[in-house]
Amino acid sequence: MPELPEVETIVGDLAPLLTGARIIRVQVWDPRLVRFPGAEDFNRRLTGRIIRTMTRRGKYVVVELDQGLTWLVHLRMTGRLLTRLEPGERHQRAQFTLDNGVNLSYCDLRRFGDMWAFWPGEEEHLGGFQTLGPEPLGEEYNPDWLLAAFAGRKAAVKALLLNQSIVAGLGNIYADEALFLAGIHPARSGCSLTAEECGTLAAAVKTVIAGAIAGRGTTFRDYRSGLGTVGNYQQRLQVYGRAGEPCFSCGETLERMRIGGRTSVFCPRCQLQVRQAGEI
Ligand SMILES: [Zn+2]
Missing domain, CATH: 3.20.190.10 (MutM-like, N-terminal)
Structure with a gap:
């Protein structure tokens, strides 16, 4: 898509x-x-x-x-x-x-x-x-916006990132990639994210989207640009479409999980579900 x-x-x-x-x-x-x-x-x-x-x-x-x-x-x-x-x-x-x-x-x-x-x-x-919510590369989309949008929301952060009224334009590929880059488990509830984590996630979304635009998008099956050419960001995907393969960062096997009706791929070591005791 x-x-x-x-x-x-x-x-x-x-x-x-x-x-x-x-x-x-x-x-x-x-x-x-x-x-x-x-x-x-x-x-x-x-x-x-x-x-x-x-x-x-x-x-x-x-x-x-x-x-x-x-x-x-x-x-x-x-x-x-x-x-x-x-x-x-x-x-x-x-x-x-x-x-x-x-x-x-x-x-x-x-x-x-x-x-x-x-x-x-x-x-x-x-x-x-x-x-539609703010554009991810715009100034309106920032840590404060994300923190406010996630407040009181028990839904999984992955599902919230796909909600177009929270941020416009994200789908399964770039939501998975942004959560991996931010080190946040996709099943964590939105309201459990700290202000610091919202800052990390907002920045990760911007980085992933800007990188994918520079790469002219990700080519899967039916995607063609307006001129019939294909994108090349698929060469840079860290987790999307890679369940069962080793994490590029730590070597752990990437896992797949069904969240909000969509498949999420994540690293169980780089994206911990619960903050470990003593971690700040
Ligand atoms: Zn990892």
Whole structure:
């Protein structure tokens, strides 16, 4: 599933190709793709609009069009935005033809992706986009924010990191990586973290996300950047996808645990579940 660094890479690649162009034709072959308004209205709203900016917020692609219309895309599990279709592509769900010769294709194997086209005042139809928490690389996301967000929360810290209203853009890969870097066990309850640990974790999230953006994201199965290339951060993953293999730091065998319906991988020695007596 594309997380913040992958979406950032896709947007960075596509924005220069799309900005300033007019959408002259919209074809949606899978009406389930459109969450708001209906598929027919969606086509009508986007057709003829000029793309002003393309940015990212959390895991969403945000396209600002002329006249104040906003086009929102969430790739979910296997969605891809491409300017060039691979030979034999069988999962194209929509195509957007621009007046500069670019054809933007939306492909999605599992069909969980979502799109919205909304005018100001229609934000109530946007679900989770409305309640996104701060960006992990922004100043608003800091130790104090994390400490306040975790206060009184008995849920596992791993589950809280995946909560998009606490921090926007994290998914399973980078939450596991950040917890390993911070030396915090994924099953610890959020409210058990000290102010110092919140500081360590906030910094670890920033380090992991910045590193993954620099590496153009992690390539797993369906991820491709907007130009069809793959990321290389998978070479730097410490724990994600490595259960049963030795910890790069201490040699202990990495373990797997089900938390909040998702698989977490962690090092039982580097990420202690309970603080040891005498440890400060
Ligand atoms: Zn270890």
